[in-house]
Amino acid sequence: MRTPFIAGNWKMNKTAAEAVTFLNEIKDALDKIEGVDIAVCPPSIAIPAVAEVLSGSKVGVGAQNICGAESGAFTGEIAANMITPFCQYVIIGHSERRAYFGVLDSWVNQKAKVALAHGLTPIICVGESLEQNEAGETVSFVSGQVKAAFDGFTAEQAASCVIAYEPIWAIGTGKSASVEQAGGIIHDSIRVPLAEMFGEETAQAIRIQYGGSVKEGNIAAYMSHPDIDGALVGGAALKAGFVELVANAV
Numbered sequence: 001m002r003t004p005f006i007a008g009n010w011k012m013n014k015t016a017a018e019a020v021t022f023l024n025e026i027k028d029a030l031d032k033i034e035g036v037d038i039a040v041c042p043p044s045i046a047i048p049a050v051a052e053v054l055s056g057s058k059v060g061v062g063a064q065n066i067c068g069a070e071s072g073a074f075t076g077e078i079a080a081n082m083i084t085p086f087c088q089y090v091i092i093g094h095s096e097r098r099a100y101f102g103v104l105d106s107w108v109n110q111k112a113k114v115a116l117a118h119g120l121t122p123i124i125c126v127g128e129s130l131e132q133n134e135a136g137e138t139v140s141f142v143s144g145q146v147k148a149a150f151d152g153f154t155a156e157q158a159a160s161c162v163i164a165y166e167p168i169w170a171i172g173t174g175k176s177a178s179v180e181q182a183g184g185i186i187h188d189s190i191r192v193p194l195a196e197m198f199g200e201e202t203a204q205a206i207r208i209q210y211g212g213s214v215k216e217g218n219i220a221a222y223m224s225h226p227d228i229d230g231a232l233v234g235g236a237a238l239k240a241g242f243v244e245l246v247a248n249a250v
């Protein structure tokens with residue numbers, strides 16, 4: 001039985017002060033919602049303040065990226081051991097990191113391994129572009145991303161990860177994938193290759209989120225699909241309506 005998991009990806013939004021004000025407004029209401037794991041992923045500079053305001057809350061904290069190296073000459077990067085005092089999760093390979101910061105499949109694999117070695121739960125993002133979708137390349141592309149991300153993992157390591165299926169054409173566009181479309185792609189492009197790599201039991205244990213213009217009004221429909229275990233939420237995680245979105249997921 002996979003516990004639903006809703007994570008908010010704040011991207012480059014909210015200062016530390018704004019984050020604290022916002023979380024003070026919503027955390028008590030989020031804490032009352034049972035049967036769902038919840039996390040927020042603020043910009044890295046706000047992580048310590050967010051962890052402090054959420055101490056004692058059920059709402060977890062995630063980073064939006066870590067470096068695949070432990071330390072050293074990687075200007076602008078953040079190491080896993082710098083976030084472990086504050087975070088339980090880390091988003092790995094978000095399509096914006098892949099597109100604007102050159103993150104390669106091999107780095108996603110390395111970052112996820114480092115995250116696991118530090119006891120963090122990676123939220124590994126995969127998803128196709130509009131061109132790939134329209135060319136009928138979704139299954140081969142997304143399953144390729146999954147195989148690369150999990151290359152060399154043990155079944156136990158794989159089971160400790162969360163995957164977010166986020167079609168690039170649905171992120172921040174207001175154009176969400178239909179439930180059947182998202183669920184079908186998650187099944188064919190993610191659960192099937194995971195079963196081939198790690199066995200059916202492990203594939204069934206891994207939580208897979210949908211991401212792409214998820215809102216209060218459409219989360220329940222996504223959650224009704226047996227292969228969708230939650231959502232990675234961008235824009236709708238920045239407003240108080242996030243509480244209703246999470247409540248509607250269970």
Ligand code: PEP
Binds near residue numbers: 166174234
């Ligand atoms: C995201 O950035 O992961 C995302 C899904 O964004 P949005 O919900 O705004 O489409």
